[in-house]
Amino acid sequence: MRIEGKRDNNWFQSVFKEHYQYVRNFIYYLSGDLTITDDLTQDVFLVLWEERFNVKQETVRSYLFAIARNHYFKHHRKKKIQLNFSSSLVTKHENESPEYLMELKEFDQKLQSAMAQLPEKTRAIFLMNRIDKMTYQEIADNLQLSVKAIEKHISKALKHLRSKVDKQF
Numbered sequence: 001m002r003i004e005g006k007r008d009n010n011w012f013q014s015v016f017k018e019h020y021q022y023v024r025n026f027i028y029y030l031s032g033d034l035t036i037t038d039d040l041t042q043d044v045f046l047v048l049w050e051e052r053f054n055v056k057q058e059t060v061r062s063y064l065f066a067i068a069r070n071h072y073f074k075h076h077r078k079k080k081i082q083l084n085f086s087s088s089l090v091t092k093h094e095n096e097s098p099e100y101l102m103e104l105k106e107f108d109q110k111l112q113s114a115m116a117q118l119p120e121k122t123r124a125i126f127l128m129n130r131i132d133k134m135t136y137q138e139i140a141d142n143l144q145l146s147v148k149a150i151e152k153h154i155s156k157a158l159k160h161l162r163s164k165v166d167k168q169f
Helices: 009-031 034-050 057-075 098-117 120-130 136-143 147-164
Strands: none
Touching: 009 034, 009 057, 009 120, 034 057, 057 136, 098 147, 120 136, 120 147, 136 147
Protein backbone atom coordinates (compact mmCIF):
# COMPACT_ATOMS: atom_id res chain seq x y z
CA MET A 1 0.00 0.00 0.00
CA ARG A 2 1.47 3.30 -1.05
CA ILE A 3 1.26 6.18 1.43
CA GLU A 4 0.38 9.51 -0.08
CA GLY A 5 2.09 12.60 1.21
CA LYS A 6 5.57 13.85 1.60
CA ARG A 7 8.11 11.46 3.10
CA ASP A 8 11.31 13.45 3.04
CA ASN A 9 14.33 14.07 5.24
CA ASN A 10 12.25 15.88 7.87
CA TRP A 11 9.88 12.94 8.26
CA PHE A 12 12.79 10.51 8.45
CA GLN A 13 14.69 12.67 10.95
CA SER A 14 11.70 12.92 13.25
CA VAL A 15 11.10 9.15 13.13
CA PHE A 16 14.81 8.55 13.66
CA LYS A 17 15.00 10.88 16.68
CA GLU A 18 11.87 9.42 18.24
CA HIS A 19 12.68 5.72 17.80
CA TYR A 20 16.44 5.34 17.41
CA GLN A 21 17.27 4.72 21.07
CA TYR A 22 14.47 2.19 21.56
CA VAL A 23 15.46 0.23 18.45
CA ARG A 24 19.15 0.35 19.39
CA ASN A 25 18.42 -0.84 22.93
CA PHE A 26 16.23 -3.67 21.63
CA ILE A 27 18.99 -4.94 19.36
CA TYR A 28 21.53 -4.58 22.17
CA TYR A 29 19.31 -6.56 24.52
CA LEU A 30 19.16 -9.32 21.94
CA SER A 31 22.85 -9.32 21.06
CA GLY A 32 24.79 -7.92 24.02
CA ASP A 33 27.35 -6.59 21.52
CA LEU A 34 27.60 -2.87 20.80
CA THR A 35 29.37 -3.33 17.46
CA ILE A 36 26.63 -5.56 16.11
CA THR A 37 24.04 -3.28 17.68
CA ASP A 38 25.28 -0.20 15.88
CA ASP A 39 25.58 -1.99 12.54
CA LEU A 40 22.13 -3.55 12.72
CA THR A 41 20.52 -0.32 13.92
CA GLN A 42 21.93 1.45 10.86
CA ASP A 43 20.55 -1.34 8.67
CA VAL A 44 17.10 -0.97 10.23
CA PHE A 45 16.94 2.73 9.46
CA LEU A 46 18.31 2.16 5.98
CA VAL A 47 15.41 -0.22 5.31
CA LEU A 48 13.01 2.38 6.72
CA TRP A 49 14.41 5.00 4.36
CA GLU A 50 14.06 2.68 1.39
CA GLU A 51 10.49 1.74 2.35
CA ARG A 52 9.39 5.17 3.62
CA PHE A 53 6.59 5.51 1.09
CA ASN A 54 5.12 2.13 2.06
CA VAL A 55 5.12 2.58 5.85
CA LYS A 56 2.03 3.70 7.72
CA GLN A 57 2.76 6.43 10.23
CA GLU A 58 0.70 4.73 12.94
CA THR A 59 2.68 1.47 12.65
CA VAL A 60 6.18 2.84 12.07
CA ARG A 61 7.45 1.86 15.52
CA SER A 62 6.32 -1.76 15.35
CA TYR A 63 7.64 -1.87 11.78
CA LEU A 64 11.06 -0.78 13.05
CA PHE A 65 11.04 -3.42 15.78
CA ALA A 66 10.05 -6.10 13.26
CA ILE A 67 12.91 -5.10 10.97
CA ALA A 68 15.31 -5.05 13.92
CA ARG A 69 14.21 -8.48 15.10
CA ASN A 70 14.47 -9.97 11.61
CA HIS A 71 17.90 -8.46 10.94
CA TYR A 72 19.20 -9.68 14.26
CA PHE A 73 17.94 -13.24 13.83
CA LYS A 74 19.22 -13.38 10.28
CA HIS A 75 22.63 -12.17 11.46
CA HIS A 76 22.89 -14.56 14.41
CA ARG A 77 20.86 -17.56 13.47
CA LYS A 78 23.54 -20.09 14.40
CA LYS A 79 25.74 -18.11 16.80
CA LYS A 80 25.76 -18.28 20.58
CA ILE A 81 25.93 -14.77 22.03
CA GLN A 82 28.10 -13.87 24.99
CA LEU A 83 26.49 -10.98 26.81
CA ASN A 84 28.64 -8.25 28.23
CA PHE A 85 26.10 -5.87 29.68
CA SER A 86 27.65 -2.93 31.35
CA SER A 87 27.26 -3.41 35.02
CA SER A 88 24.88 -1.10 36.78
CA LEU A 89 25.66 -2.74 40.11
CA VAL A 90 29.41 -2.45 40.33
CA THR A 91 30.06 1.25 40.51
CA LYS A 92 32.37 3.32 42.64
CA HIS A 93 31.74 2.59 46.29
CA GLU A 94 34.49 4.48 48.02
CA ASN A 95 33.28 3.97 51.60
CA GLU A 96 32.30 0.29 51.31
CA SER A 97 34.20 -2.60 52.83
CA PRO A 98 36.26 -4.90 50.61
CA GLU A 99 34.00 -7.83 51.60
CA TYR A 100 30.92 -5.95 50.46
CA LEU A 101 32.57 -5.02 47.16
CA MET A 102 33.60 -8.64 46.58
CA GLU A 103 30.06 -9.88 47.27
CA LEU A 104 28.66 -7.22 44.97
CA LYS A 105 31.04 -8.27 42.21
CA GLU A 106 30.12 -11.95 42.69
CA PHE A 107 26.43 -11.12 42.55
CA ASP A 108 26.93 -9.08 39.39
CA GLN A 109 28.79 -11.96 37.73
CA LYS A 110 26.01 -14.40 38.64
CA LEU A 111 23.38 -12.00 37.37
CA GLN A 112 25.24 -11.44 34.09
CA SER A 113 25.65 -15.17 33.60
CA ALA A 114 21.97 -15.80 34.33
CA MET A 115 20.93 -13.04 31.91
CA ALA A 116 23.10 -14.58 29.19
CA GLN A 117 21.32 -17.91 29.63
CA LEU A 118 17.86 -16.46 28.98
CA PRO A 119 16.37 -17.03 25.54
CA GLU A 120 17.03 -13.98 23.36
CA LYS A 121 13.41 -12.88 23.05
CA THR A 122 12.75 -13.30 26.78
CA ARG A 123 15.93 -11.39 27.65
CA ALA A 124 15.04 -8.54 25.29
CA ILE A 125 11.50 -8.26 26.65
CA PHE A 126 12.71 -8.35 30.25
CA LEU A 127 15.31 -5.63 29.64
CA MET A 128 12.86 -3.46 27.68
CA ASN A 129 10.64 -3.53 30.75
CA ARG A 130 13.30 -3.15 33.41
CA ILE A 131 15.81 -0.81 31.75
CA ASP A 132 13.75 1.15 29.24
CA LYS A 133 10.80 1.25 31.67
CA MET A 134 8.40 0.22 28.89
CA THR A 135 5.00 -1.06 29.96
CA TYR A 136 3.82 -4.52 28.97
CA GLN A 137 1.40 -2.89 26.53
CA GLU A 138 4.16 -0.83 24.89
CA ILE A 139 6.36 -3.89 24.50
CA ALA A 140 3.44 -5.90 23.12
CA ASP A 141 2.65 -3.17 20.59
CA ASN A 142 6.28 -2.84 19.52
CA LEU A 143 6.87 -6.56 19.11
CA GLN A 144 3.37 -7.35 17.82
CA LEU A 145 2.69 -9.79 20.64
CA SER A 146 -0.12 -10.04 23.14
CA VAL A 147 0.20 -8.54 26.60
CA LYS A 148 -0.29 -12.07 27.96
CA ALA A 149 2.76 -13.25 25.99
CA ILE A 150 4.80 -10.38 27.43
CA GLU A 151 3.66 -11.32 30.94
CA LYS A 152 4.77 -14.91 30.35
CA HIS A 153 8.21 -13.81 29.11
CA ILE A 154 8.71 -11.52 32.13
CA SER A 155 7.57 -14.26 34.48
CA LYS A 156 9.90 -16.76 32.79
CA ALA A 157 12.82 -14.34 33.10
CA LEU A 158 12.17 -13.64 36.77
CA LYS A 159 11.82 -17.35 37.59
CA HIS A 160 15.05 -18.13 35.76
CA LEU A 161 16.97 -15.29 37.42
CA ARG A 162 15.73 -16.28 40.87
CA SER A 163 16.82 -19.88 40.33
CA LYS A 164 20.29 -18.93 39.07
CA VAL A 165 21.17 -16.22 41.58
CA ASP A 166 21.70 -17.42 45.14
CA LYS A 167 19.05 -16.52 47.70
CA GLN A 168 21.74 -15.04 49.96
CA PHE A 169 21.90 -11.96 47.77
